Every structure is written in C-alpha cells, then in structure tokens.
Amino acid sequence: MKTMIALGIKPVDSQERAPGRRWSLLEKVLLGLTPRQYLSQAVRNPMNWILGLAMVVGLPFILERFIFGLGAVTHSSNDYPWGLFLGFGLFCMVPLSASGFMLGTTVEIFGRHDFEPIERLALLNGLLGYLFAVVYLLVDLGQPWRLPYPMTVAFGPAAVLFLVGWHVATYLSVQIAEVSASFFEWMNWLWGKRFIRRIAVGLTVSGIILSTLHQGALGALFTYAPGKIHPLWYSSSFQWIHFFCSSIPGGLCMVIAVSTIVSKTMAWRCDETFKNSLDRLTVSLAKGASMGLITYLTIKLIAVAHDNEWAYLATGWGQWYLFEIFFGVVLPLVLFARGIRYNQVGLIRFAAFVTIFGIVLNRLNTALVAFNWKLYQEIPHWKEIVISLAIFALYVATYRFILYRLPILFAMKPLPQEVPVAAAETVRAHNTPEPAPVAAYRTGLDK
Amino acid sequence: MSGMSRRKFLVTSLAGSAAVTLAPACKAMASGSFEGYPDGMGVLVDLTRCIGCRSCEAACNKEQGLAPPAQSFEDKSVFDQTFHGGQKRRTDENAYTVVNRYDPEGATKPVYRKSQCNHCNEPACLTSCFVNAYTKTREGAVIYNSKVCVGCRNCMIACPFQVPAYSYSSAFNPMIKKCIFCYETRLKNGQPPACVGICPQEALTFGYRDELLKIGRARIKANPDRYVDHIYGESEVGGTAWMYLSSAPFEQVGFDTTMGKEPIINNVKDFLGTVPMVLAIWPALFTGFHLLAKRQEHGTEGDHSNNEES
Structure with a gap:
C-alpha cells in the first residue's frame, strides 16, 4: 500500500471521488484502487502471505476435526475436557477484548471526548475479540450446531455458563450496534449513524453490565472445580472479581498494543488526528491500566491471605505463581510508572505487551497448567496449536480488512452538501457547548 | 435538550x-442445601468384601450395550495398567464402572475399589449444565439427556469425582457417557442396577439411602477393627447415593478425602x-x-x- 501511495494514489477516505461523483461500493472495497492495483499490492504485502500460510496450513486440520471428531486433533480427554481452544481462544480473547466497554464508558459515560480518536479502535477490538472467541468455541464444542440451544431449546438458568452464553450473545449484538456507526458512515447511511448515536448511552451501559458479569462469569466457571485447580489460582469468593479486574488492564493494553501495531504497519490509514493524539492517549490508557493492575495485584494477594495459602508459595507451584505475578503484573506496573513519570511512550508500549503476556499467562495457568494439579499436566496436541494459529490468523486478517476500509483510524469526509447536517448532528449528539473539536474529528471540517 | x-x-x-x-x-x-429425595435409592459398596472379580464391569457392559472391551473381563492384568501421570484405570465411554486394585500400607491383601458415578444429592454436573441435560430423579439416579447436550464439557470440569466421560471419537453425535444407575431398564421399576445384581460377594448393597446409612453404621459398630469409622459419601460434597465402607484409609484406596462436605455449587x-x-x-x-x-x-x-x- 505504501508503494501505491508513493505513486500518488490516495486510499478512499471520503464519500466523493471527485466533485459530484461518489465512490461506488466496489471502489470503496478496493480502497479506490483498480482491481489490478489492488491485487498487486495484496500480493506484495508479506503479511498477507504469512496469514494466508497460517490459514492454509490450519484448514485441513479444522476439516479433520469436523470429520473425525475432537479426539483426532486435540489432547482433550476425560481428565482434561478443555484444551487450547477454550484455554486460549475463550479465556484469553475475552479479557483482551474488554477494550470496547472500557473506552465506551470513558467517552460516552464520563464524557471524555478527548479519547474519541481511539474509541472506535477499542470498540472494533472488542467486537472482533468476542467474535473470534465464539469461533474458537464453535471449534471446541462437541455439537457446535446446538450453540443456540441454551437460548431456545433447553434452559439451565442456574448455571454460570448459561449466563456466559446469554451475555456474550447479547454483548456481541451490542458491540455490532456500536461498531455499525463506522459502517453506516462508510456507507454514507447517516440515518443509521444518527440512530446509533441516539442509543449510545443505553448501549454503553448495557455493555458495562454485560461485561462485568460475563468477564466475572468466566472466572466463576472455575469455581465449579475447587479440588482440581491449584489453590493459588483458585478462589471461591474472588475468582470472578480477579477475572473481571484483570480484564480492565487486559483490554486497555490491547488497545495500546493494537494502536502501536497499526501506527507502525498501516500509518497510511491513520489520519492526523489519530497520529497526533496517539502518544497522549497511550499515556492516558496506561494510567488506567496501572490502576487496574495495582488493584488486581492487591486482590490477588488478598485471595492468598483469605484462604491462607502462603505455605504454597514455598513450593514449585508457588514459584510459578510468583513468576506470573512478577512478570505479568509487577513488572508492567513498574514499567508503566516509569513510562508515565518520564513520558516515555515507547516504554509504556512495551509494558502493554508485557501486561498482555501476563493476562494470557494467567488464563492459561488457570485453565490448563494449574488444572488437575494433583493428576498430571497436559500438553496440547500440536494440531490444536496449528488450528489455534489458523483461527488467530483469520482474526488478524479480518481485523486488517476492516481497519483498511471503515473509518476507524481516520474520519470519513462526508459529501459537501451534507456537512452542515452532519455537523449539527454531532453537536446535538454530544451535547457539548463547544462542538468544534469533536465535529472537527468526526467530519473533518477543519481539513 | x-x-x-x-x-x-x-x-x-x-x-x-x-x-x-x-x-x-x-x-x-441461595436456598438451603438439598439432602436428597426422601425415598432416594443408593448403593453401599463394602470394599472389605470385594475380591476384584470384575463381574460388575461385565454386567454393566452388557446392560448398557457398550462396546466389547479390549481385554476380557476375566483378565486380571488390567489392575497393573497405569495411564498418564501414573493413574489407574478410569471410567470412559466404553466403561461406566471400573474396579481398581490398591495396596494400602500395612495391609496383607490388596483392596479393590469399584468406581462409577456416585449420583450426588446435589450433582455438580447438573448445576453446571447450561441446557439442563442432567436430572436427579426421585429414585436417586443422575441421568443425562444427550438430545440437548451441546458438548461444552463443563460437567466434566465440575464433577469432583472425574466421572463423566466424553465420546471424543464421534464427530457428529458426541455425548457424555456415564453410569446412569441403570435408570431406564431397572431402577425405574424398583430393581437394583446390573452390577449389584451380579456381585457374587454381596459387596454391593442396594436400598434406600437412609437405610444404607443405618446398615453401614451397624457394620462399623459390629466390626470396629475391620472398618475405618467413616462412610464415604455420607456427607462428601453434600452426600452421594453411592457410598463406601473401607478397611484402609480412604485416601490410600483412590478416594479424594479433601473435598469437604459442601455441595460444589456452594463455591459458585x-x-x-x-x-x-x-x-x-x-x-x-x-x-x-x-x-x-x-x-x-x-x-x-x-x-x-x-x-x-x-
């Protein structure tokens, strides 16, 4: 794409190709390139090859799973019912997708419109994370075609998983609605965008409720297995709040990480507002993540004290637990503190990646490593890893496909005659006495 | 505005x-704990009487129409098998009950222990299931409806006895496989399950759970030297329909004695x-x-x- 831009081609960022001539849908999908140009840039991009390779390698094994059963490609067993698909796909993807409700709350509830340049990225990150958590789930379920059963055929309302199922489904719809604002803008369907703006607060509040509960519920799922999970990773009283609390830095750091990657790899797609505010927003997000992390550290230690598990810290399991706490929580806290104090954005970005590592490590430890600690440790089948990577590649590809097109990292320039309408709309929606900066970002009036 | x-x-x-x-x-x-239906049935397993003949395994296999085993039910070498992590045999999709041999410290002869679903009063599998596939029947059995099962395998995570098995090899209709107390064929009609019927040693006693507790206590009282003074399953995880008497400490014959008296759901x-x-x-x-x-x-x-x- 960089080569194309060097040749003087400008990717679609407005409704009009030339005065009086709108982009057609196909032209928008092709980013304003001719099919030939589009193909040549796609072939030149090494990332496409890497993602394509991961998917091509994984596809036969996914087919194998659906033709010969889970037993053929996983080490799931009667002792270890859950493997990497849930351990990584569900239990890691969901906390890392808490970004949607975090930034939604910041902007819509607390009225911090200065976070708007990154809000849409956070919303999209949330939506795709959940969507692909469900994809991982579909691969893992014994009879995936029955996924709607808990909503239609048979109800087990006292089960934690019932709550997870309902809430993830509802929250996915909420997130689709939130992200659809960008889609409507891209399609130039301003009525849709207006409608979403009108229900934004309602959507955001339901997002907070649903997120609190199902992030917590994923933790509560493990409280069914008190004797199976090592006591250091288990807390009957606090498991749900550990999972919920750690999802906050998880989601925020995922936004830092993704914004870092896109600002390096697809700078052409980021507009000036995004680029100029990114460093400032990164520091702000890091402050939020630090508060989440320090709270998480505290309640993790409270759980050890509450169940009087100090003696376990002296064992091998204790060392592994301390490794997780030091490298996954304490180290990023120190790095964030330093980065925020001296305004070292690079350090903060590094710390965000470390935090993500810490969250992933915690979830894998709870779901796989410390599970059945009295029996034995199961190593996932290599095909499980290949399939997981293939789905992750599909996730990255979808993520990129959307970021390339929808006005997530940039503002779509509206049709000239619609500017006053759109501007007025933004004013009304935000209810701000000084609409100028907001409108400037959303409508590109000042460019 | x-x-x-x-x-x-x-x-x-x-x-x-x-x-x-x-x-x-x-x-x-938050309702109080459920202590089982008043006329719930159960089985008392007396490990001191079991000789490890495995006829219960054979009877179960026949009654439930399971696949024939790799080794015949007369073959005693299966007691020497160990699996992943040094584990002994466990229940799986083709064996709803298995007998294992243990050599507790100081014992002159081995102890055999039959395991199967214990049919909890407040089953963890039932409470963890989001499609309500499990039912605790009035007769005391915990049965399973494969027609609604989605295959999330949360019940396997939840079961403190590691009982439910899954037919991982099936791609199109995998389901949970576990002992159902011969509910459809026998228990519903007031008959004991197949394994109890065949036991040559009367190691398995079928009856009302309340009565079984009295029998168990009477046996311990009559032979205090022969038994550990505990009926395993009387109160473990809220009480189970299948209960055990043993001469050796329970933790030495394959029982988890750390799970406490609260039903699993109380943790949630x-x-x-x-x-x-x-x-x-x-x-x-x-x-x-x-x-x-x-x-x-x-x-x-x-x-x-x-x-x-x-």
Whole structure:
C-alpha cells in the first residue's frame, strides 16, 4: 500500500471521488484502487502471505476435526475436557477484548471526548475479540450446531455458563450496534449513524453490565472445580472479581498494543488526528491500566491471605505463581510508572505487551497448567496449536480488512452538501457547548 | 435538550430491564442445601468384601450395550495398567464402572475399589449444565439427556469425582457417557442396577439411602477393627447415593478425602449472588455517572476535548 501511495494514489477516505461523483461500493472495497492495483499490492504485502500460510496450513486440520471428531486433533480427554481452544481462544480473547466497554464508558459515560480518536479502535477490538472467541468455541464444542440451544431449546438458568452464553450473545449484538456507526458512515447511511448515536448511552451501559458479569462469569466457571485447580489460582469468593479486574488492564493494553501495531504497519490509514493524539492517549490508557493492575495485584494477594495459602508459595507451584505475578503484573506496573513519570511512550508500549503476556499467562495457568494439579499436566496436541494459529490468523486478517476500509483510524469526509447536517448532528449528539473539536474529528471540517 | 435526556433515560432503562429479564440466571440459588429425595435409592459398596472379580464391569457392559472391551473381563492384568501421570484405570465411554486394585500400607491383601458415578444429592454436573441435560430423579439416579447436550464439557470440569466421560471419537453425535444407575431398564421399576445384581460377594448393597446409612453404621459398630469409622459419601460434597465402607484409609484406596462436605455449587454461590445486584445497580449507577459527568461540562472546569485537537 505504501508503494501505491508513493505513486500518488490516495486510499478512499471520503464519500466523493471527485466533485459530484461518489465512490461506488466496489471502489470503496478496493480502497479506490483498480482491481489490478489492488491485487498487486495484496500480493506484495508479506503479511498477507504469512496469514494466508497460517490459514492454509490450519484448514485441513479444522476439516479433520469436523470429520473425525475432537479426539483426532486435540489432547482433550476425560481428565482434561478443555484444551487450547477454550484455554486460549475463550479465556484469553475475552479479557483482551474488554477494550470496547472500557473506552465506551470513558467517552460516552464520563464524557471524555478527548479519547474519541481511539474509541472506535477499542470498540472494533472488542467486537472482533468476542467474535473470534465464539469461533474458537464453535471449534471446541462437541455439537457446535446446538450453540443456540441454551437460548431456545433447553434452559439451565442456574448455571454460570448459561449466563456466559446469554451475555456474550447479547454483548456481541451490542458491540455490532456500536461498531455499525463506522459502517453506516462508510456507507454514507447517516440515518443509521444518527440512530446509533441516539442509543449510545443505553448501549454503553448495557455493555458495562454485560461485561462485568460475563468477564466475572468466566472466572466463576472455575469455581465449579475447587479440588482440581491449584489453590493459588483458585478462589471461591474472588475468582470472578480477579477475572473481571484483570480484564480492565487486559483490554486497555490491547488497545495500546493494537494502536502501536497499526501506527507502525498501516500509518497510511491513520489520519492526523489519530497520529497526533496517539502518544497522549497511550499515556492516558496506561494510567488506567496501572490502576487496574495495582488493584488486581492487591486482590490477588488478598485471595492468598483469605484462604491462607502462603505455605504454597514455598513450593514449585508457588514459584510459578510468583513468576506470573512478577512478570505479568509487577513488572508492567513498574514499567508503566516509569513510562508515565518520564513520558516515555515507547516504554509504556512495551509494558502493554508485557501486561498482555501476563493476562494470557494467567488464563492459561488457570485453565490448563494449574488444572488437575494433583493428576498430571497436559500438553496440547500440536494440531490444536496449528488450528489455534489458523483461527488467530483469520482474526488478524479480518481485523486488517476492516481497519483498511471503515473509518476507524481516520474520519470519513462526508459529501459537501451534507456537512452542515452532519455537523449539527454531532453537536446535538454530544451535547457539548463547544462542538468544534469533536465535529472537527468526526467530519473533518477543519481539513 | 430535556427531550434528549428523557429519551436517553428511557433507552437506558429499557436496556436495563432487558438485562433484568435475564435475571433467572440466578434463580434462588441461595436456598438451603438439598439432602436428597426422601425415598432416594443408593448403593453401599463394602470394599472389605470385594475380591476384584470384575463381574460388575461385565454386567454393566452388557446392560448398557457398550462396546466389547479390549481385554476380557476375566483378565486380571488390567489392575497393573497405569495411564498418564501414573493413574489407574478410569471410567470412559466404553466403561461406566471400573474396579481398581490398591495396596494400602500395612495391609496383607490388596483392596479393590469399584468406581462409577456416585449420583450426588446435589450433582455438580447438573448445576453446571447450561441446557439442563442432567436430572436427579426421585429414585436417586443422575441421568443425562444427550438430545440437548451441546458438548461444552463443563460437567466434566465440575464433577469432583472425574466421572463423566466424553465420546471424543464421534464427530457428529458426541455425548457424555456415564453410569446412569441403570435408570431406564431397572431402577425405574424398583430393581437394583446390573452390577449389584451380579456381585457374587454381596459387596454391593442396594436400598434406600437412609437405610444404607443405618446398615453401614451397624457394620462399623459390629466390626470396629475391620472398618475405618467413616462412610464415604455420607456427607462428601453434600452426600452421594453411592457410598463406601473401607478397611484402609480412604485416601490410600483412590478416594479424594479433601473435598469437604459442601455441595460444589456452594463455591459458585458467591458469584451467583452478585449477578442480580449488578443487574439492578449498574444501570442507575452508570447512567448517574453519565449525568454527573455531563453537568460538569457546563461548569468552570470546561470540557476536556479542547486540548490539543482544536
């Protein structure tokens, strides 16, 4: 794409190709390139090859799973019912997708419109994370075609998983609605965008409720297995709040990480507002993540004290637990503190990646490593890893496909005659006495 | 402006009440513990009587129409098999019950222990199932409906006895496989399960759970030197329909003695109790935050959006 831009081609960022001539849908999908140009840039991009390779390698094994059963490609067993698909796909993807409700709350509830340049990225990150958590789930379920059963055929309302199922489904719809604002803008369907703006607060509040509960519920799922999970990773009283609390830095750091990657790899797609505010927003997000992390550290230690598990810290399991706490929580806290104090954005970005590592490590430890600690440790089948990577590649590809097109990292320039309408709309929606900066970002009036 | 607020308020309230309709998720879980149906049946397994003949395994296999075993049921070498992590044999999709041999410290002869689903009073599998595939029947059996099972395998995570097995080899109709107390073929008609019927040693006693507890206590009282003074399953995880008497300490013959007396679901109640509170409090709390934050914008603090961007 960089080569194309060097040749003087400008990717679609407005409704009009030339005065009086709108982009057609196909032209928008092709980013304003001719099919030939589009193909040549796609072939030149090494990332496409890497993602394509991961998917091509994984596809036969996914087919194998659906033709010969889970037993053929996983080490799931009667002792270890859950493997990497849930351990990584569900239990890691969901906390890392808490970004949607975090930034939604910041902007819509607390009225911090200065976070708007990154809000849409956070919303999209949330939506795709959940969507692909469900994809991982579909691969893992014994009879995936029955996924709607808990909503239609048979109800087990006292089960934690019932709550997870309902809430993830509802929250996915909420997130689709939130992200659809960008889609409507891209399609130039301003009525849709207006409608979403009108229900934004309602959507955001339901997002907070649903997120609190199902992030917590994923933790509560493990409280069914008190004797199976090592006591250091288990807390009957606090498991749900550990999972919920750690999802906050998880989601925020995922936004830092993704914004870092896109600002390096697809700078052409980021507009000036995004680029100029990114460093400032990164520091702000890091402050939020630090508060989440320090709270998480505290309640993790409270759980050890509450169940009087100090003696376990002296064992091998204790060392592994301390490794997780030091490298996954304490180290990023120190790095964030330093980065925020001296305004070292690079350090903060590094710390965000470390935090993500810490969250992933915690979830894998709870779901796989410390599970059945009295029996034995199961190593996932290599095909499980290949399939997981293939789905992750599909996730990255979808993520990129959307970021390339929808006005997530940039503002779509509206049709000239619609500017006053759109501007007025933004004013009304935000209810701000000084609409100028907001409108400037959303409508590109000042460019 | 005021119209806007009202509309927003309505929308928010609607979202809130929509969420509250999901509140059955936390239906009366705090009710007292359930100690089993009054006329629930059970089986008392007396390990001191078991000789490890495996005829119960054979009877179960036949009754339930399971696949023939790799080694015949007369073959005693299976007692020497060990699996992943040094584990002994366990129940699986083709064996709803297995007998294992243990050599407890100081014992002159080995102890054999039959394992199968213990048919808990408050089954963890049942409470963890989001499609209600499990039922605890009046007769005491925990049965399973494969027609609604989605295959999440949460019941396998939840079962403290590691009983439910899954037919991982099936791609199109995998299901949970476990002992169902011969419910359809026998228990429903008041008959003992196949394994009890065949036992040549009367190691398995079928009867009302209440009666079995009395029998167990009487045996311990009559032979205090022969038995450990404990009926395993009387109170473990809220009590089970299948219970055990043993001459050797239970932890030496393959039992987990650390699981406590509370049903598994009690560990989850802390979370389930917070669900209605979050559903009820969050809408007002966060809509309130929203209103508070908006008010501030009109004050002297100004809004934050006129920092760098303008």
